[in-house]
Amino acid sequence: MEVLRISTAGSVDDGKSTLIGRLLYETNSITVDKLEAIERASQRKGIGFLDLSLLTDGLIAEREQGITIDVAHIYFHTRNRKFIITDAPGHVEYTRNMITGASKADVSIILIDARKGVLEQTHRHYFISNLLRISKVIVCVNKMDLVGFEEGPFREIEKTFLDFAKEIQSSGPASAEAGSAPARQDITVMPVSSLLGDNITRKSESMAWFKGEPLLAILESIQVNTDLDRKPVRFPVQYVIRPRNESHHDFRGYAGRMLSGRLRVGDEVIVQPSGRKSKVSRISFFDKELQEATAKESVVVELADNVDVSRGDWLVPVDQSAALRTELEANICWLNAEPFNAGKVYLLQQGTSISKAKVTQINYVQVPSTLEKTTPTSLKMNDIASVKIKAAKPLLIDNFDENKSNGAFILVDEYSNNTVAVGVAL
Amino acid sequence: KKFPEDLEHEAISIMREAAAQFERPAILFSGGKDSITLVRLAEKAFYPGKIPFPLIHIDTGHNFPETIEFRDWLVKKINIELIVGYVQEDIDAGRATEEKGKYASRNTLQTTTLLRIIEENKLDACLGGARRDEEKARAKERIFSVRDEFGQWDAKNQRPELFDYLNGRIKPGENVRVFPISNWTELDVWNYIREEELAIPSIYFAHEREVIERDNVLWPVSDFIYRDANEVVVKKKVRFRTVGDMSCTAALPSEADKLDTVIDEILASVISERGTRLDDKRAEAAMELRKVSGYF
Numbered sequence: 214m215e216v217l218r219i220s221t222a223g224s225v226d227d228g229k230s231t232l233i234g235r236l237l238y239e240t241n242s243i244t245v246d247k248l249e250a251i252e253r254a255s256q257r258k259g260i261g262f263l264d265l266s267l268l269t270d271g272l273i274a275e276r277e278q279g280i281t282i283d284v285a286h287i288y289f290h291t292r293n294r295k296f297i298i299t300d301a302p303g304h305v306e307y308t309r310n311m312i313t314g315a316s317k318a319d320v321s322i323i324l325i326d327a328r329k330g331v332l333e334q335t336h337r338h339y340f341i342s343n344l345l346r347i348s349k350v351i352v353c354v355n356k357m358d359l360v361g362f363e364e365g366p367f368r369e370i371e372k373t374f375l376d377f378a379k380e381i382q383s384s385g386p387a388s389a390e391a392g393s394a395p396a397r398q399d400i401t402v403m404p405v406s407s408l409l410g411d412n413i414t415r416k417s418e419s420m421a422w423f424k425g426e427p428l429l430a431i432l433e434s435i436q437v438n439t440d441l442d443r444k445p446v447r448f449p450v451q452y453v454i455r456p457r458n459e460s461h462h463d464f465r466g467y468a469g470r471m472l473s474g475r476l477r478v479g480d481e482v483i484v485q486p487s488g489r490k491s492k493v494s495r496i497s498f499f500d501k502e503l504q505e506a507t508a509k510e511s512v513v514v515e516l517a518d519n520v521d522v523s524r525g526d527w528l529v530p531v532d533q534s535a536a537l538r539t540e541l542e543a544n545i546c547w548l549n550a551e552p553f554n555a556g557k558v559y560l561l562q563q564g565t566s567i568s569k570a571k572v573t574q575i576n577y578v579q580v581p582s583t584l585e586k587t588t589p590t591s592l593k594m595n596d597i598a599s600v601k602i603k604a605a606k607p608l609l610i611d612n613f614d615e616n617k618s619n620g621a622f623i624l625v626d627e628y629s630n631n632t633v634a635v636g637v638a639l
Numbered sequence: 640k641k642f643p644e645d646l647e648h649e650a651i652s653i654m655r656e657a658a659a660q661f662e663r664p665a666i667l668f669s670g671g672k673d674s675i676t677l678v679r680l681a682e683k684a685f686y687p688g689k690i691p692f693p694l695i696h697i698d699t700g701h702n703f704p705e706t707i708e709f710r711d712w713l714v715k716k717i718n719i720e721l722i723v724g725y726v727q728e729d730i731d732a733g734r735a736t737e738e739k740g741k742y743a744s745r746n747t748l749q750t751t752t753l754l755r756i757i758e759e760n761k762l763d764a765c766l767g768g769a770r771r772d773e774e775k776a777r778a779k780e781r782i783f784s785v786r787d788e789f790g791q792w793d794a795k796n797q798r799p800e801l802f803d804y805l806n807g808r809i810k811p812g813e814n815v816r817v818f819p820i821s822n823w824t825e826l827d828v829w830n831y832i833r834e835e836e837l838a839i840p841s842i843y844f845a846h847e848r849e850v851i852e853r854d855n856v857l858w859p860v861s862d863f864i865y866r867d868a869n870e871v872v873v874k875k876k877v878r879f880r881t882v883g884d885m886s887c888t889a890a891l892p893s894e895a896d897k898l899d900t901v902i903d904e905i906l907a908s909v910i911s912e913r914g915t916r917l918d919d920k921r922a923e924a925a926m927e928l929r930k931v932s933g934y935f
């Protein structure tokens with residue numbers, strides 16, 4: 214069974230909770246006791262209807278303030294797919310939560326209230342989907358029942374959105390130099406009514422003018438990670454297995470998760486960053502021997518020679534390596550309450566490798582909603598910036614645009630141990 | 640195949656990160672289906688090497704005998720170190736106080752024992768089988784969840800987890816709870832057990848048992864559960880959906896005596912798994928309050 218990871222974003226009251234609640238409800242994913250708990254909580258709060266937002270707003274503070282302040286995970290499945298929704302709040306002060314929620318997403322769902330149209334937050338949500346190169350973006354224009362299910366207002370919103378999306382693609386993150394739209398991003402704009410269920414799990418009868426599929430049908434048929442296997446092999450070594458027992462006295466296996474590509478038994482490989490060479494002698498998953506490992510698989514690789522390989526190294530076929538880099542251009546989002554300190558050394562984690570690193574220059578900070586650029590000397594929480602980074606160790610990092618699975622990194626503060634920034638390499 | 644393979648690869652990868660990033664990690668083992676799943680994943684993650692973690696069992700003294708029997712069988716089968724923390728020892732030493740009354744349970748007392756075992760064994764990480772779909776506070780839990788010296792969870796100050804990056808750096812005294820099956824649902828776990836043909840304690844299958852009916856729930860009769868004089872004991876065919884402490888785990892009337900029928904019942908059922916756990920019904924935010932104070 215396949216897994217589809219979805220991130221959702223919308224402004225308060227656009228109907229995000231109602232939309233998620235509707236998907237859960239129509240796929241029989243809400244159990245009676247959870248519904249009853251929500252009923253009880255709704256009554257205590259003095260609201261007459263079933264507040265489906267209580268399903269996703271888990272923490273006490275959130276329930277008290279009536280807002281979502283973290284990333285929540287919601288699960289449901291249909292016959293042949295499992296869905297994981299990461300739901301993050303939409304305000305500017307939660308930009309980092311949105312990026313967190315969207316970092317693993319295959320699909321991003323952006324909600325717009327049909328009466329209000331494209332707002333500042335819509336710009337931010339799309340900006341993030343573009344920054345993270347999410348391959349499928351679905352824009353749900355919600356509350357269509359409140360605009361008489363009419364095509365006119367919908368088409369207007371659709372046009373405004375697509376125009377802005379184009380502008381972000383050409384002058385948003387990463388594209389200034391490349392000058393191109395993100396590869397393979399597919400945008401669908403569709404009219405829905407979450408409250409009534411129109412175009413959520415069934416085609417809307419009130420909007421016969423819309424020819425597209427309902428939301429759930431789209432989610433069920435999107436192809437996931439289809440291109441990862443066609444990328445160069447990226448295998449970061451996580452852990453070295455050395456049983457040192459009778460039956461496996463000389464066994465030395467390199468355990469890791471394939472990020473991309475297809476690694477085959479017999480492949481000549483190079484160990485990066487050391488540059489030593491060997492050959493793949495065996496690939497296994499538990500007690501099964503494999504002829505090849507493909508993207509996303511957690512396997513164990515054995516080499517023909519006793520070369521020095523440890524956690525933090527990459528194994529790549531000799532003809533698929535990339536230039537090692539110590540200097541990077543990157544887009545980063547500052548995640549921490551403590552601002553960026555220009556003189557400070559941070560730890561850069563990429564793959565399983567950890568290196569000391571410095572942000573040597575802030576090219577600019579870009580405001581997602583207006584695309585306006587400034588050049589501050591520091592970065593505050595939620596800032597999205599184009600920067601130059603220098604690392605102490607050579608890294609095998611890909612351009613995020615070319616290989617998402619090996620193009621991102623995090624920065625960790627050595628003293629507080631916090632994850633303070635996330636970045637994508639250009 | 641019903642089980643989403645991606646989740647298995649993800650969980651194995653998380654286990655390897657735990658082994659690589661910590662000096663002394665351990666698996667919290669309750670004998671339930673989630674921790675049995677963890678043990679299987681650990682076997683797969685480090686094969687043909689041994690699992691590099693001991694098992695920790697926090698023993699409330701109110702166990703189903705079937706669970707303890709199963710635990711000891713498994714430990715022997717895979718030849719793994721087992722560390723048992725007895726809640727009774729903390730009660731005897733005055734570090735924990737037994738609850739009184741009709742709903743008395745040792746469930747919350749487990750926290751004291753767990754923290755003691757962590758300290759005594761200098762554990763810096765504990766791998767647990769908690770899942771985000773179990774409960775609403777758990778839906779916000781990280782995969783690497785940092786706890787302070789007192790085991791406390793600071794829900795509003797969690798480290799962001801982006802892409803597949805797990806940051807397990809901690810200060811002395813702190814430790815991390817690791818949740819490799821965070822993204823699995825109850826059904827995923829059952830499908831995995833079926834596809835892997837894993838053995839599980841017999842109480843998961845329908846069997847005859849003496850129960851009392853209270854608050855529309857069936858309670859297993861044992862020495863550990865309070866019983867009013869007017870509450871009658873009846874014999875029923877039941878199974879359990881979780882194997883927690885006997886004093887807070889309710890039985891379900893069931894005819895399902897095979898995995899296939901158990902899974903069918905779960906699919907058809909409308910009560911979610913934690914609905915059979917009394918400890919969550921005490922307060923709407925029961926789970927979050929217990930997590931904040933160091934519960935797993």
Ligand SMILES: Nc1nc2c(ncn2[C@@H]2O[C@H](COP(=O)(O)OP(=O)(O)O)[C@@H](O)[C@H]2O)c(=O)[nH]1
Nearest residue numbers: 224225226227228229230231266356406407408
């Ligand atoms: N008429 C109408 N109202 C809706 C629709 N979707 C949501 N709402 C209402 O809009 C309000 C906010 O919805 P909610 O889901 O809580 O928004 P959230 O803040 O984005 O999660 C609630 O009163 C919903 O009942 C819709 O499609 N049509």
